[in-house]
Amino acid sequence: MHSASNPAAAFRSHDHEDCLGSVLNRADTLSREAGIRMTPVRRRTLEILLEEHRALGAYEVLERLAKHGFGSQPPVAYRALEFLVEHGFAHKIRRLNAFAACMQPGEAHAPAFFICDACGAVAEVPEEDVRDALEVAADRLGFRMSRVNVEVLGTCPACIAEAA
Amino acid sequence: MHSASNPAAAFRSHDHEDCLGSVLNRADTLSREAGIRMTPVRRRTLEILLEEHRALGAYEVLERLAKHGFGSQPPVAYRALEFLVEHGFAHKIRRLNAFAACMQPGEAHAPAFFICDACGAVAEVPEEDVRDALEVAADRLGFRMSRVNVEVLGTCPACIAEAA
DNA sequence: TTACCTCTTGTTATATTATAACATATCATG
DNA sequence: CATGATATGTTATAATATAACAAGAGGTAA
Numbered sequence: 001m002h003s004a005s006n007p008a009a010a011f012r013s014h015d016h017e018d019c020l021g022s023v024l025n026r027a028d029t030l031s032r033e034a035g036i037r038m039t040p041v042r043r044r045t046l047e048i049l050l051e052e053h054r055a056l057g058a059y060e061v062l063e064r065l066a067k068h069g070f071g072s073q074p075p076v077a078y079r080a081l082e083f084l085v086e087h088g089f090a091h092k093i094r095r096l097n098a099f100a101a102c103m104q105p106g107e108a109h110a111p112a113f114f115i116c117d118a119c120g121a122v123a124e125v126p127e128e129d130v131r132d133a134l135e136v137a138a139d140r141l142g143f144r145m146s147r148v149n150v151e152v153l154g155t156c157p158a159c160i161a162e163a164a
Numbered sequence: 165m166h167s168a169s170n171p172a173a174a175f176r177s178h179d180h181e182d183c184l185g186s187v188l189n190r191a192d193t194l195s196r197e198a199g200i201r202m203t204p205v206r207r208r209t210l211e212i213l214l215e216e217h218r219a220l221g222a223y224e225v226l227e228r229l230a231k232h233g234f235g236s237q238p239p240v241a242y243r244a245l246e247f248l249v250e251h252g253f254a255h256k257i258r259r260l261n262a263f264a265a266c267m268q269p270g271e272a273h274a275p276a277f278f279i280c281d282a283c284g285a286v287a288e289v290p291e292e293d294v295r296d297a298l299e300v301a302a303d304r305l306g307f308r309m310s311r312v313n314v315e316v317l318g319t320c321p322a323c324i325a326e327a328a
Numbered sequence: 329t330t331a332c333c334t335c336t337t338g339t340t341a342t343a344t345t346a347t348a349a350c351a352t353a354t355c356a357t358g
Numbered sequence: 359c360a361t362g363a364t365a366t367g368t369t370a371t372a373a374t375a376t377a378a379c380a381a382g383a384g385g386t387a388a
């Protein structure tokens with residue numbers, strides 16, 4: 001299995017160079033196809049988010065962007081992040097006020113995020129069942145559903161093992 | 165059906181005096197039983213959250229508390245809200261950075277929140293199916309789940325009708 | 329090519345949300 | 359009624375996020 005489509009890669013050992021690289025390549029391809037501009041700041045922002053499988057706050061991203069020679073004021077980070085989220089290359093993790101790279105860019109998906117309290121790892125997991133259950137509930141309510149956030153807090157396998 | 169246990173009351177017409185009153189009574193009872201102190205600020209904060217079926221930001225709550233003669237500095241509101249959330253009398257809606265009264269206090273529940281983009285109404289709906297699906301996924305991942313946030317954005321029945 | 333338009337970047341300034349730290353007051357209880 | 363724990367109020371500040379505008383980069387069509 002190719003690591004970019006490995007669900008919950010955050011919780012599995014994998015070749016992270018390959019994982020990062022393939023997501024980045026895919027983002028480049030998708031941008032070209034969609035006619036949107038994956039500019040240097042935006043691409044670098046995505047690279048930063050891809051470095052580790054965790055969510056970064058906008059100011060953490062900003063700090064790293066500044067080190068790479070980009071602007072050092074908040075809008076620089078917020079704008080790049082907004083672009084990535086808007087085009088499906090990143091997700092905002094509301095629970096953390098932070099951002100994580102999307103591990104399935106371009107694929108229609110209704111992800112749930114599993115967030116480890118202990119180490120901060122964030123795994124993105126396709127959860128069609130959850131979305132289906134919510135669709136059913138929405139229909140019953142007469143509610144027109146547009147977006148869904150599903151975030152699960154707890155302890156990841158590695159941190160459970162560590163504690164034992 | 166008693167309005168306090170009416171799921172998604174926010175989206176249904178109901179006797180709101182009764183709805184508010186019964187949740188408040190229930191909160192009083194539960195506090196007494198649990199030996200926790202439902203003080204005036206805390207109770208008033210809950211009343212404020214119960215006025216409408218929508219989420220209020222901490223500063224909105226604070227403003228109203230101040231009008232009722234309580235302190236006017238942020239910690240006053242944040243502390244009361246923290247108490248309510250901690251004891252299951254309110255929920256934080258992460259998507260909105262805001263707080264909503266819990267409509268099923270004391271009952272074990274894994275609520276999903278349906279949030280109307282148009283009018284701000286927030287409905288709390290028991291979603292055992294969703295929780296079950298997430299438990300299954302968590303087990304598969306070896307993830308120990310502690311807390312879950314499920315928030316659905318969209319348009320409520322009333323606003324759909326309005327638009328038509 | 330220039331002229332023009334749009335989108336992007338960078339900056340300053342400020343808004344919004346949230347917490348730390350400490351003094352005073354209240355409450356249960358021994 | 360003394361005491362320790364809990365709650366309230368205050369000042370100050372931290373952390374997160376956006377508005378508004380000037381300058382630059384990129385496309386496109388005369």
